[in-house]
Amino acid sequence: MTGFDNEVGAGGDQPPASDVRAEAGARVKVWDPIVRLFHWSLVIAFTAAWLTGDELKRVHEWAGYTIVALLAVRVVWGFIGTPYARFGNFIYRPSTIVRFLLDTARFRARRYVGHNPAGGAMAVALLLMLAATTATGIMLTSDAYWGVDWVEDAHEIAANLAIMLVGLHLAGVLVASVEHRENLAGAMITGWKRRR
Numbered sequence: 001m002t003g004f005d006n007e008v009g010a011g012g013d014q015p016p017a018s019d020v021r022a023e024a025g026a027r028v029k030v031w032d033p034i035v036r037l038f039h040w041s042l043v044i045a046f047t048a049a050w051l052t053g054d055e056l057k058r059v060h061e062w063a064g065y066t067i068v069a070l071l072a073v074r075v076v077w078g079f080i081g082t083p084y085a086r087f088g089n090f091i092y093r094p095s096t097i098v099r100f101l102l103d104t105a106r107f108r109a110r111r112y113v114g115h116n117p118a119g120g121a122m123a124v125a126l127l128l129m130l131a132a133t134t135a136t137g138i139m140l141t142s143d144a145y146w147g148v149d150w151v152e153d154a155h156e157i158a159a160n161l162a163i164m165l166v167g168l169h170l171a172g173v174l175v176a177s178v179e180h181r182e183n184l185a186g187a188m189i190t191g192w193k194r195r196r
């Protein structure tokens with residue numbers, strides 16, 4: 001953990017020590033430029049890879065390599081980045097995630113300034129599934145695995161699971177935005193969220 005809790009109203013009001021200046025007002029700078037650039041570049045590259053899977057092999061592979069580079073930067077940033085960007089801030093116990101989802105089903109989940117427990121789990125799931133998709137994709141370009149059925153199948157299944165996670169991701173963003181009357185997508189653009 002990074003030594004602070006991003007849960008609002010449960011001791012989560014404590015700003016991360018390194019971010020006190022940015023937290024002085026009613027708003028909190030949550031997503032740093034690297035997280036935001038990572039996110040929207042990923043959206044573009046993933047859309048490009050998805051649309052070109054069956055044809056446009058050059059575009060498809062370059063979109064895929066772009067995703068690999070983005071994942072690499074994000075993983076490093078998850079260890080050394082700004083407080084809300086760190087894995088320690090958004091990886092929760094499974095029991096906490098389940099409790100959060102049950103609360104969400106009753107529309108009375110707590111608000112978090114950073115990723116909530118389900119959002120954090122989704123971020124990790126997306127990163128892992130994208131890693132599996134790109135790894136099997138790169139295997140398909142190698143002499144050893146080119147045209148090998150199980151690798152093609154694995155690539156296609158991983159890509160489909162990734163798109164399913166994206167669907168759940170968008171649903172989660174929408175539900176949390178409505179529940180707490182805030183624009184989470186907007187926050188991923190500007191970096192700012194209201195403190196409480």
Ligand code: HEM
Pocket residue numbers: 046049050053054060061062063064065067130133134135136137138139140141152155156159162
């Ligand atoms: C998240 C990134 C990626 C997504 C969403 C994705 C998605 C897809 C999809 C949907 C297909 C079509 C599967 C089919 O209909 O058989 C495909 C095929 C393919 N992809 Fe990817 N892919 C990604 C990354 C990559 C990467 C990084 C590479 C290699 C550098 C790659 C290489 C290939 C190749 C060679 C095929 C053709 C396989 C075949 O002919 O069955 N992909 N990809």
Ligand code: HEM
Pocket residue numbers: 035038039042043046074085114115116119120122123126127166169170173184185186188
């Ligand atoms: C237009 C479509 C999308 C919107 C509006 C959107 C919105 C968001 C928002 C609001 C967050 C922050 C969630 C929070 O407050 O806890 C987020 C995080 C994230 N999204 Fe998306 N998203 C979109 C598409 C995608 C796609 C296509 C992918 C991957 C293929 C993706 C991957 C991620 C990841 C990995 C995170 C975690 C960010 C981090 O901690 O670095 N998103 N997204």
